[in-house]
Amino acid sequence: MTAVYRWEIQKLLAQKRTYLGLGAAMLVPLIFVIVLQFQSGGPNDVPLGRYIRDTGLAVPFVALFFMSFWAFPLITSLVAGDVVASESHNGTLKTILTRSRERGEVFAGKVLAALTYTVVVVVAMATVGLVAGGLAWGFNPLTSLSGTKVSTGHGLALLAASVAVYFLPLAGIAAFALMLSTVTRNSAASVVGSLMWALLMQLISVLPGIEGIRPYLLATQFEAWHGFLRVPADWAPVVRAAWVCSLYTALPLAVAYLVFLRRDVTED
Secondary structure (H helix, E strand, C coil), X not given: CHHHHHHHHHHHHCCHHHHXXXXXXXXXXXXXXXXXXXXXXXXXXXXXXXXXXXXXXXXXXXXXHHHCCCHHHHHHHHHHCCCCHHHHHHXXXXXXXXXXXXXXXXXXXXXXXXXXXXXXXXXXXXXXXXXXXHHHHCCCCEECCCCCEECHHHHHHHHHHHHHHHHHHHHHHHHHHHHHHHHHCCHHHHHHHHHHHHHHHHHHHCCCCCCCCHHHCXXXXXXXXXXXXXXXXXXXXXXXXXXHHHHHHHHHHHHHHHHHHCCCHHHC
């Protein structure tokens, strides 16, 4: 599996869409900071938005909020939705599946590569946002959602924890995209389908009368990191995100795995 994983990473490094998504993730917070430099207003109605000019530490948090709507779901789907479908389209999946590697090892390597890319783009966005925000407004103490001041070191630790929790719902989107990639064997359908699914989750989450199921929708888990920014920390949304996102990730991967195991190589 390790050998397959390394090979999948090398293939990702050779694809343009890999750098397209990574570049977009890094460019968004940079543009955000530049725009705020030339205007007096700000995103005061979003978490930590009113404090964004007080410290650069607030920039990556605000970017996490805005990019959860469509940017990160799209970036994640670009790679996860192509990781199997491209092999079918190019006719190389038959060669891969008839080699000495077990199908389970090949599938696990592809899953790990897609999840690794998801982690990299989120970390890259947070890093660029932190550096750009720090250069613009300094690394001053951060004001939490409870209104208390948090030291710079503590704020960095909260950012790392928030990024880790933010990855969980993105893993669910990546798993859904990989399932579509395996089932449809079509990259475009997989990317568009997984993005539409993510947007549908967000649409359902804002509908009235669904208060009972809203905490368990995938879109709601993008807000779980808010719990870290309260004093004391609110662990309830974080714990809920951990097990809810596990279900959203495990079920599509199970379907994709079964389809992958039963794939007739003569059809590719």
